[in-house]
Amino acid sequence: MRRFTLIPTVLALAAVTPALSQPNTNAALLEEIRQDVSADRIEKDIRTLVGFGTRHTLSETESDTRGIGAARRWVYEEFKRISDDCDGCLQVYYQSDFIEGEKRIPARTEVVNVIAVQRGNVDPGRYVIMSGDIDSRVSDVMDYKSDSPGANDNASGLAGTIEAARVLSKHKFAGSIVYAGLSGEEQGLFGGKIMAAAAKKGGWRITGVLNNDMIGNIEGINGVINNTTARVFMEGTRMNESADDARMRRFTGGEVDSPSRNLGRYVHKIAERYIPNLDVMMIYRLDRFGRGGHHRPFNDLGYPGVRIMETNENYNRQHQNLRTENGIRYGDVIEGVNFDYAAKLTSLNALTMAALSKAPAPPAKVTIEGAVSPNTTLKWQAADKREKNLLAGYKIYWRLTDESTWTNSRYVGNVDEYTLENIVIDNYFFGVASVSKDGFESPVVFPGPAGSFYPGESGAE
Template sequence: MKIFTLSAALGLALATSAQAETVSYQDQEKLHDIAAAVSADRIEHDITKLVSFGTRHTLSETESDTRGIGAARRWIKAEFDKISAACGGCLEVYFQSRVISGESRIPNPTEVVSVIAVQRGSVDPDRYVIMSGDIDSRVSDVMDATSDAPGANDNASGVAGTLEAARVLSQYEFAGSIVYAALAGEEQGLFGGKIMAEQAQADGWRIKAVLNNDMIGNIEGVNGVINNSTARIFAEGTRMDETEADARRRRFTGGEVDSPSRNVARYIDWMADRYIPNLDTMVIYRLDRFGRGGHHRPFNDLGYPGVRIMETNENYNRQHQDLRVEDGIAYGDTLDGVDFDYAAKLTALNAVSLASMAWAPSPPAGVSIAGAVQPSTTLSWEPAEAEEQELIGGYRIYWRHTDAPNWEFSRDVGLVNSYTLENIVIDNYFFGVASVSKDGFESPVVYPGPAGAFGE
């Protein structure tokens, strides 16, 4: 027979009380409106137009108005310009380019040109969240710049989603800035992302999230599985810019599964649960698909939080293939392989995630934690920047069991910069802090220390 002492019973009661504080959240009607405003018809129109350029290979034709990468990027810029005109000039639209040469997939001097559209925030315009898709396409031979390469799903779908998100979100004003990027040179070596990330670093952009959309329109896997109700979010663990000192600290304090990229992924997963009907997202604890890469990686390389959003079931007969039929199997990335309603669903997920982060305050900076050999845990963080003081309504502390994938418990702690969770032992949980606006929009959760920091 087990005998419980008074102290043991009290400890059990305290533990039960601590765990009863399940995650709280304020529903936002505006995010439901944004999700509903995304149009599958407009996405279909844009994917069809991008496919009509024949090929969008990085080394393809640039002078024609109807074929090649040059015509495609000029059309994309014109679309962003139209969106800006419709919102009274709310977007700053420009080409971003650099000449690349001497690379295995770009041996001769080639201008790699991306299209960028920036929607400036009204409170903290130097804080950015970014949505991107890739302009370029390819066939079986990565150096074949002349054959037809429709690239309907890979990655006209991501570019069309980015354009549609801009159409919807440009009707609103946000505290932070949102960037819509159509990046070039992905198939030749992630060059558009590298150029943008390096320029952002040089310009001092405070990037809080990069949502890279690469293939968001296919629902039929090469194995025959058809699924339009799930999507994947890839997010790296240990941050690429971690120092040796940070790694030593992480060994003793944790953070391997709480990089800012991982907490952005958890944030997007929550958005799917709350605002996108019939969509369940899988957070994949990996930079990208096994041994492969995407345009979020150059941002991760410089320490920025970034994830890849994409379909769950890939069809390899439609990726990087010459247009042909062999043994009754049609190969090639054509329009009939895209489900436009599904692409709209993933676009809506991007739109509500961007909007929520841009309406929310910046993630807390300087988050630290204390509580070793104590019965309680104390979290501290820096006050918000001066421009955001009027935006901040308070802070929310999160915690979860160390083997739990998502945050399980939360507590609103008010407009303070330090708070002690009594009788919640630091050794038994992972912890984090989010900023919350006066109208209830919250930032991604920040894990304490360098492993989880979102930058300045």
């Protein structure tokens, strides 16, 4: 076992390592990716999706010009075109299941997702997923005949996902990236349930799901017009936490350090460092109050997932029949989408996925000890053979317990145990991140099962 312990004065000198230059070593790539995202292409894709008239899950599937069938075939062909441009770098396929007997899908209906996978060249079994929804709706969730443009909800998120595929497919990554067009969201999150179940069956190690649902509106129902902020919703404790894990968390912490929360902090950090004029509001809630989105089915199975979306919603433009009443225009039409803002949030996703996929996997089996001691010791499992050539070492983070982001860090090298001298365990929260040789970091992993990124891993073992 490789161990490292230094007193604080020596640590200040020892921390001068190549890994500390990471903002400079990876900034050029991330800036190239950011500048490659095109508001014009996003606008074109949103207009195409709106042009299908309705994309309701129960709508027409045989027509080539109207309904969800035509829409999903267009998404499939668009992913195929992107794959052709990168010499077949995307695996594009339909993923579906039949749903019936549900309140919003009473008759047998095939719910179809469109998936494009860009395989990693180091650890292809590790995934980060960006999703947008294909389907749309009007006031009556069962009305599949009326025009339902769904320009912002959620052609914006789907167009952003397609654009991210165009941009990131030009580059190589250690981990795999998945671009997903999900269906059945308005009828009960069925597309996400289908994909999450398939991921679990396939043994996917998911580092993060970035669900993009409404990323194009800047004019709120409250009168606020703002294109400089975005919201990230991220749940706390895992839905499937065991009773033993809950008891452990009660005494050691972790309520605000689930993998979803630390994925959200990662998104926040990307925005802060690399996206000009964008502040991320981290919201400690699964989703908007009493509402849901397509990251939830992944959260339900223990996977890290967050929702990225606009800050100011306009309810006159959501789930509304197209009409004008008392001088107010209702409906989710193209005029309600700000394409530059949608491009900004698409960039946030693309940079987050690029950084996650360039970085090594998050540390596994992180543990912590230091009760009744002036020192705090963290341990973790050394990187497996897939990632040894990618890994430079590890970085320990800590923060005061009432702080929302990681405020202190120390690069500790390629070790699997480290003691922080004279930093008392009772006063801080701690975590560990993996660092690649070119300076990309994984999300921070909180010690114990509460913070473990991959279901089945546990720092308690």
